[in-house]
Amino acid sequence: MQGDPRVIINYLHVNTARCLGTYRALMVYQDTELFQNNFWRICANSAHDSGVVQWCSLFGSNGEDNPTHWSRSGVSNISNRDEFISKVLSPIAIPFDQWQQQHSALLEYRNKNIAHIELDDWYRAIPSFDMAIKVLFQSYIVFMNSTDHNLRNEYDRTIERANSTISQFIRNN
Template sequence: MHSRSPALASLHRLMAFAQSVMVRRMIEGIALEPKQTFWIMTVNLLLDSAVIDWCTVFGSRAEDTHWTRVIPKERHADVRAGLLSALVLSADDWEAYQNSIVVFRDQMVAHHDLNAAVERYPHYDVAFAAADFMFTVIRDLADPDSLGGVPSSLDFWARTVAGNMSAIVRAAFDASAQLGSNIPG
């Protein structure tokens, strides 16, 4: 999805983020054993994709799709306060969390920093809640006539997408597990 509208582009990036997170979680719930390179690679690619999409809205303010460039400046303080309230985080805690995801993207995904200081992969519960909050704010500001295909609920949409894919993933995982057991040792 590519849009020249900052609001739509931000909404599409948040949708891509949410889809990556929910599909990754769904796959992790199905493709447990045996561990196979294809499924490990798939969930890692979804992790990388999620961090890139999330950072387009919450990372660098230089991004055209950063929320501060999409939402009118006079609303920034209220939106930021609403975000912190929704996440039940202090401004310092939010900044530390947001920075940890940006550092992960910068050192582990967008670049290969040999001196990376990333201690662990991001957990996306807070990122998802932030995305869900900002999705609603941006969607409410967007021109209603331009929202074709943009769902009203990010969380519900992403869960539905993952749920719809689960039967395919289950069948593919079962088939790949069968293939793996037929390979001579």
């Protein structure tokens, strides 16, 4: 990675939070008349899928082809799984086995529903990202040496902005 890797790692954290916040705000309207308009359904699905792809850039495969993975980016002072558990998962009370299940579900969804479509196995439920977003917030604090919750605040502001935009659309239509 050329330049300061903290810039791209910060971008991936912030944009993942924004995408998943937008998705969360839009899904409140999933069963309403708003979603009869394909535009909003496409916006929700695109925000979700973009968030999953970027989340996987940070936490997905740690092979040679993923220089932004937490273990390879050079940003984190975490060098192995035990340190990841101790500094990221333990402070937010996420057991490693639950993390592995969430991680596997998001990777499978990305691999089989976003990046590639498997013709004989294309339908699967969109995995919850509640745990993934908590890990995103905590890893931001650890990786970016942040003592505040700016990323959580950005996520919340994104939800507020999306709700404001949707409310304005509903009022005008």
